[in-house]
Amino acid sequence: MISIVCPFYNEQDVVAAFFGRLIPVLNETQEEFEIICINDGSSDNTLLGLLAAQGRYRGVRIVDLSRNYGKEAALTAGLDIARGDAVIPIDADLQDPPELIPRLLEKWREGFEVVLAQRANRSKDDWFKSHSAGWFYRVHNRLANVQLAENVGDFRLMDRCVVEAIRQLPERQRFMKGIFAWVGFRTSAVEYVRETRTGGATKFSGWRLWNLALEGITSFSTMPLRVWTYAGVLVAGASLLYGAFIIIYTLIEGIKLPGYASLLVVVTFLGGLQLIGLGVIGEYLGRTYTEAKQRPVYIVRKTHEPGGQ
Ligand code: UDP
Ligand code: MG
Numbered sequence: 618m619i620s621i622v623c624p625f626y627n628e629q630d631v632v633a634a635f636f637g638r639l640i641p642v643l644n645e646t647q648e649e650f651e652i653i654c655i656n657d658g659s660s661d662n663t664l665l666g667l668l669a670a671q672g673r674y675r676g677v678r679i680v681d682l683s684r685n686y687g688k689e690a691a692l693t694a695g696l697d698i699a700r701g702d703a704v705i706p707i708d709a710d711l712q713d714p715p716e717l718i719p720r721l722l723e724k725w726r727e728g729f730e731v732v733l734a735q736r737a738n739r740s741k742d743d744w745f746k747s748h749s750a751g752w753f754y755r756v757h758n759r760l761a762n763v764q765l766a767e768n769v770g771d772f773r774l775m776d777r778c779v780v781e782a783i784r785q786l787p788e789r790q791r792f793m794k795g796i797f798a799w800v801g802f803r804t805s806a807v808e809y810v811r812e813t814r815t816g817g818a819t820k821f822s823g824w825r826l827w828n829l830a831l832e833g834i835t836s837f838s839t840m841p842l843r844v845w846t847y848a849g850v851l852v853a854g855a856s857l858l859y860g861a862f863i864i865i866y867t868l869i870e871g872i873k874l875p876g877y878a879s880l881l882v883v884v885t886f887l888g889g890l891q892l893i894g895l896g897v898i899g900e901y902l903g904r905t906y907t908e909a910k911q912r913p914v915y916i917v918r919k920t921h922e923p924g925g926q
Contacts (some may be wrong), residue, residue: 622703
């Protein structure tokens with residue numbers, strides 16, 4: 618059986634179109650399938666649309682979350698209830714073309730445990746998004762000890778063994794791209810061209826993307842913490858040298874008073890440096906705090922299974 622996992626957050630405009638394109642593709646594969654729709658606390662009529670689709674098509678399971686937990690938590694909820702031998706997360710807005718699914722399945726049958734859907738290019742993204750994404754991957758892959766494949770989103774196929782591995786990761790703050798990459802497994806990729814959204818609006822503004830990027834880096838790297846050791850050693854070394862210089866200078870030239878400007882610069886510079894260092898430590902402390910609370914990643918209001926159970 619194949620599980621399709623799709624998070625929905627205020628996607629009432631695209632629900633019908635989504636099933637309209639997905640169902641024919643799935644029927645053609647001749648496989649048994651289930652479509653797991655996670656309603657991530659939508660405030661519009663998304664749930665009604667999903668329930669209508671459940672009445673119309675077979676294999677539709679709906680997980681209704683108690684509020685908006687974010688896409689990463691919604692995906693986690695989907696992976697938790699998926700029963701398929703292969704699981705495919707896909708976006709609701711049809712930016713991940715369902716027509717690619719047969720090609721993902723083909724690679725899977727060849728023996729790959731993970732099949733990535735890789736974007737051939739970012740031509741459909743605006744300038745800001747494609748450049749910021751490029752920078753994020755460069756910085757992340759430099760700092761973190763898992764390498765994220767570039768131009769790969771959450772759209773991919775994962776074998777059951779991969780899903781079981783992912784479910785063993787207990788962290789509460791779930792940066793799924795990193796988690797997917799961390800578990801490894803035999804991986805292959807299939808290329809596709811990403812379309813623009815069919816309807817509705819993107820849920821990821823610049824600020825939310827920025828936070829997701831920080832989340833990604835702090836989830837999989839402690840480099841930003843370690844950097845402060847080096848900064849400290851460097852600054853302390855420089856001040857020792859400067860101290861030695863002053864002593865020698867005083868022995869030769871005697872004491873002169875002026876120099877409050879340079880003092881002020883050094884003091885404020887060091888103050889700023891310390892605040893940045895504190896901020897970074899605070900960031901990690903905050904993460905430790907949320908992990909220590911051990912709250913569940915999401916709460917389900919109700920699971921609507923097909924046939925109305
Ligand atoms: N999404 C979600 N919860 C959120 C934000 C987004 O479940 O808090 C879902 C959304 O409904 C869509 C997918 O995540 O199915 C991708 O969102 P979007 O298309 O807005 O992101 P983009 O493609 O612009 O990066
Ligand atoms: Mg989208």
